[in-house]
Amino acid sequence: xxxxxxxxxTGLIATAMVLSLLYALVPKGTIRTIVRFCGxxxxxxxxxxxxxxxxxxxxxxxYRDYQQEIDRQITLYQEENQGxxxxxxxxxxxxxxxxxxxTMGLACQVQVETELQDGIPVPCGVSLDIxxxxxxxxxxxxxxxxxxxxxxxxxxP
Numbered sequence: 001x002x003x004x005x006x007x008x009x010t011g012l013i014a015t016a017m018v019l020s021l022l023y024a025l026v027p028k029g030t031i032r033t034i035v036r037f038c039g040x041x042x043x044x045x046x047x048x049x050x051x052x053x054x055x056x057x058x059x060x061x062x063y064r065d066y067q068q069e070i071d072r073q074i075t076l077y078q079e080e081n082q083g084x085x086x087x088x089x090x091x092x093x094x095x096x097x098x099x100x101x102x103t104m105g106l107a108c109q110v111q112v113e114t115e116l117q118d119g120i121p122v123p124c125g126v127s128l129d130i131x132x133x134x135x136x137x138x139x140x141x142x143x144x145x146x147x148x149x150x151x152x153x154x155x156x157p
Contacts, residue, residue: 008050015046078119086114086121093123093144100143101128101136127152 019039026035094110101108113125126146128136132153140146 004050011049012043012046015043019043082116082119082121086116089114089121089123093126097126097128097136097140097144100139101130101133104133104136106130106133106136125150125152129154 019042022035022039023032026032090112093112097110097112098108101110108128108130110129111127112123113127114121115124116122123144123146126140126144128151130153137148137151137153140151141148
């Protein structure tokens, strides 16, 4: 990369020096105006020369590679995000159910399971380490939508 830049700058400086010398040698008048115009075009070509060497097909290949990498990273981030959301939902809902059980005079450990629905983790099951309690089971169904069939108790009803 630096070799290319050095060559470009050297060519640009050499072109500018030759044009300066040419401008100094040309007499005033119409000829000088024409020489300045042509010299400006030559200097513009020297500035734009790197653009003439660009390989468009190679740029498109690099773009495809980058796009594939971006798509892969987006998928990885989405999967990681879904996993973290599922963990948060499971922990928070387990704490919510435990707190409710505590207010009912029941001490228990709760584990919540989630499943993905349209890319969103949704509670689908719950396990409690206490014998079945009708009022807590109904409350869980009512508040979380987890039916009694998806509730696992230490001593099934």
